[in-house]
Amino acid sequence: DAMVIQNPRYQVTQFGKPVTLSCSQTLNHxxxxxxxxxxxxxxxxxxxxxxxxxxxxxxxxxxxxxxRPNTSFCFLDIRSPGLGDAAMYLCATLQRGDRQETQYFGPxxxxxxx
Amino acid sequence: xxxxxxxxxxxSVQEGDSAVxxxxxxxxxxxxxxWYKQELGKRPQLIIDIRSNVGEKKDQRIAVTLxxxxxxxxxxxxxxxxxxxxxxxxxxxxxxxxxxxxxxxTSLSVIP
Numbered sequence: 001d002a003m004v005i006q007n008p009r010y011q012v013t014q015f016g017k018p019v020t021l022s023c024s025q026t027l028n029h030x031x032x033x034x035x036x037x038x039x040x041x042x043x044x045x046x047x048x049x050x051x052x053x054x055x056x057x058x059x060x061x062x063x064x065x066x067x068r069p070n071t072s073f074c075f076l077d078i079r080s081p082g083l084g085d086a087a088m089y090l091c092a093t094l095q096r097g098d099r100q101e102t103q104y105f106g107p108x109x110x111x112x113x114x
Numbered sequence: 115x116x117x118x119x120x121x122x123x124x125x126s127v128q129e130g131d132s133a134v135x136x137x138x139x140x141x142x143x144x145x146x147x148x149w150y151k152q153e154l155g156k157r158p159q160l161i162i163d164i165r166s167n168v169g170e171k172k173d174q175r176i177a178v179t180l181x182x183x184x185x186x187x188x189x190x191x192x193x194x195x196x197x198x199x200x201x202x203x204x205x206x207x208x209x210x211x212x213x214x215x216x217x218x219x220t221s222l223s224v225i226p
Binding site: 031033040041042043044045048050055090092094096099101102103104105106107108 | 146148156157158159160163165201203205207211212213214215216217218219
C-alpha cells in the first residue's frame with residue numbers, strides 16, 4: 001500500500017556522472033515536490049510541479065533538472081553531481097484544491113558522490 | 115516568499131515533562147501548517163497538522179495551536195517519552211505558489 005515510492009533508496013555516483021532519481025505515487029495528487037535534505041538540516045525545496053506546471057526555486061542550481069511525464073511519475077536529474085550534492089532527496093505529493101490537503105513523503109533516496 | 119522560523123533549535127526535557135516548540139511564518143495567505151517528526155535516516159512523518167480556520171487541535175499527547183493574527187503556531191507534547199526524541203519540523207503551505215516551506219527544525223531529547 002505504498003503511496004509515494006522512490007527508487008533507488010541508495011544511489012552511488014561518481015563526481016560529474018549524471019544521475020536520475022525517480023518518484024512515483026499512487027495517490028493521483030496534482031502536486032509533486034523534490035526536496036534536498038543534508039545532515040542536521042531541514043528539507044530544502046528544490047522545485048515542484050502543479051500538474052504539468054513546473055516551479056523552480058530561485059536558488060536551485062542549474063545542475064538540477066526535473067521531469068514529470070505524467071501524474072504518477074516525477075524524476076530528478078542531476079547533470080554533473082558534485083561532492084556537495086551528496087544528500088537525502090525526498091519526494092512528496094499533495095492534492096491542492098482539496099480542503100483536507102496533506103503532504104505525503106516518500107522514503108527518500110540517499111545520494112553518495114564519490 | 116514564505117519564511118518559517120522555529121525555536122528552540124534544541125530542547126531537552128525529563129521524561130514525563132511537557133515540550134513546546136514554537137514557529138512563526140511570514141505569509142499571511144498560508145493556510146495549512148503541518149508538523150513532522152523525523153528520526154535519523156527516515157522520512158519526515160506527519161504527526162499533526164492544523165488549518166487556518168481552526169485555533170487548536172489535539173491528538174492524544176500532541177496538540178497544536180495557531181494564532182493567525184500573530185502568524186505563529188506551536189507544538190505541545192505532554193507526558194514526553196524517550197521515543198519522542200527526534201527532530202521536529204514545522205512547515206507552512208504558501209497557498210499562492212503551492213509550496214510547503216519547512217522551519218529549521220528542533221532536536222528534542224527526552225531524558226529517561
